[in-house]
Amino acid sequence: MFIGIVLAGLLMVPLAVRDEYYLHLFIVSAIFVVVALGLNLIVGYVGQLSLAHAAFFALGAYVSALLFFKLKWSMWVGMPAAAIVTGCVAFALGWVILRVRGHRFVIITVAFAEIMRLVATNWVDLTRGFMGLPGLQIPALYVPGIGAIDVSSKERFYYVVLAAAVLSFYICYRLVRSPVGRAFVLVRENEVLAESLGLSAFRYCMIAFVVGAALAGAAGALYGHYVGFVSPDLFNFSYITIMLIMVILGGKGTLIGPALGAVVFTFLPELLRDAAQYRMVIFAGILVVATLFMPRGIIFPLVEHLAPRRWRKNHGAA
């Protein structure tokens, strides 16, 4: 019932929001919902602080863009391909780095992200370096029996990204509610106990890492095609910062929290446009204060507070 109302509301957005600019923010929000849900699997559920997530996002954008320019593959093939490639890269990286924990894990993920940035910048023959890859397009969607549907307008592309956001929410929901999801939480809370029960921490970290990276890759492909331009700027540290803010302030280890966090922290910077030069100062300040004093985040506790008790019992933080 409640889900139906929310979905109906989300479907109505392009009808209610006629302003192109706000519609743009809704589209970007939906893309970042996918990213934040992916990061949340790693940071929130298995409890490993990965700073490579933005690199996976950028990698997905590059994979889809390169397939588009070099092989003329449309986004509908490029996006799944981006998810698969980033998933495979995450698997290879995870194979070596998920054996270490703590500071080492964090530092290796930073080093990986930096290497990816250097590759995007320096492999000029492939990526055109700083010049980036402009001119990406959103192709028409071919539906058997109906034919080609043009989805390149903002109103229509909104439904594409909404579908992606809802689908990834569903994937994450099924995942964290399954025995795998319970294993995630046990690995996060007590790795030794998990291992003693025969649950391989390596394996569950890997599942979260690969699924999270694939979501980031798919979102990166959508983002690249939507803004029409892919460049090494996508590897900037500010991307991972904002992704972490979405997940941490949203409420890590929940699904609603990071999803709402993605929406709030896409809109908030834009609403603070008049104070543009202050906004990163404000956000970074909030990140420091919230990490120290509000480990459960801000948005999820608010939602929980407003929600009826029955919902709270079923949907509390894992």
Add this chain to the structure above:
Amino acid sequence: MFDLAIFGQHLLNGVLIGCAYALIAIGLTMIFGVMNIANFAHGEFYMLGGFAAFYLVSLLKLNYFIALPVAVLLVLALAVAIQQAIFKRLRDAPVMTTTLVTIGLSILLEHVALLLWGPQPQVVPTPFPTRPLSFFGIYTTPLYLFSMAVTAALIVVGHVLIQRTRMGKAMRATFQNREAAALVGVRIDRVYLYAFAFGAALAAAAGAVLGGFIPVEPTMGGIATLKAFVVVILGGMGSFVGAIVGGLLLGLAEALGAGYFSSGWKDAIGFVAVILLLLFRPDGLFKRA
């Protein structure tokens, strides 16, 4: 054709930049060893040192040689404030918390600097003549030599302080075993404060001295932090001598890599080394098994 003079030139540049890396990394490795925190905001002290020196010299017209220590003292004061306000609360906090807080702090300091001083790079004015000196076909400037002497001297001073003073001994004891150190009367809070302030001051000194030829800008702290992490991991986390050797090694590797291979890829050397080291030799290059 192998040219000895060009090789010497790369070596000299490598040693200079290596001394700077070492100076920044010493603070990072100490905070890491003593407090068990990977401080992603460490490079911001380097940036702040550069800006402090720039404004003291160009705006307040302070004598260059007085401005350098004053700049370091200013950053030191800020570091003490940050330690008391934030890092004190991070004792015994999980890795996730400490890292997120230091990342937030890093972004915060960077954007405050951007707000206050703008994005344009600034070079600290120095009294040195800019005419290059030449030894055996190797070119350098008086400022380069001065910077090298200062950074090297500070590294030696730091080493002596850690080895010879009571506080240095307390720091080493805390690094080895915090509970045992506390048990024999070492005041851990004070050790934390001194280690943090000392590390920040060294990074600020690097920023102030190098600001004479490496332009100071708000975004420079981020890359400095990453480079310092590379050095810390090369030398072994928490190892003072390791940070010195690691810094020189990275500086030389980058200078030679840029000279003989590609300047675009030189930054990748350190990061690839970090991944390999953390996997195969997690205690650094020099630790005996």
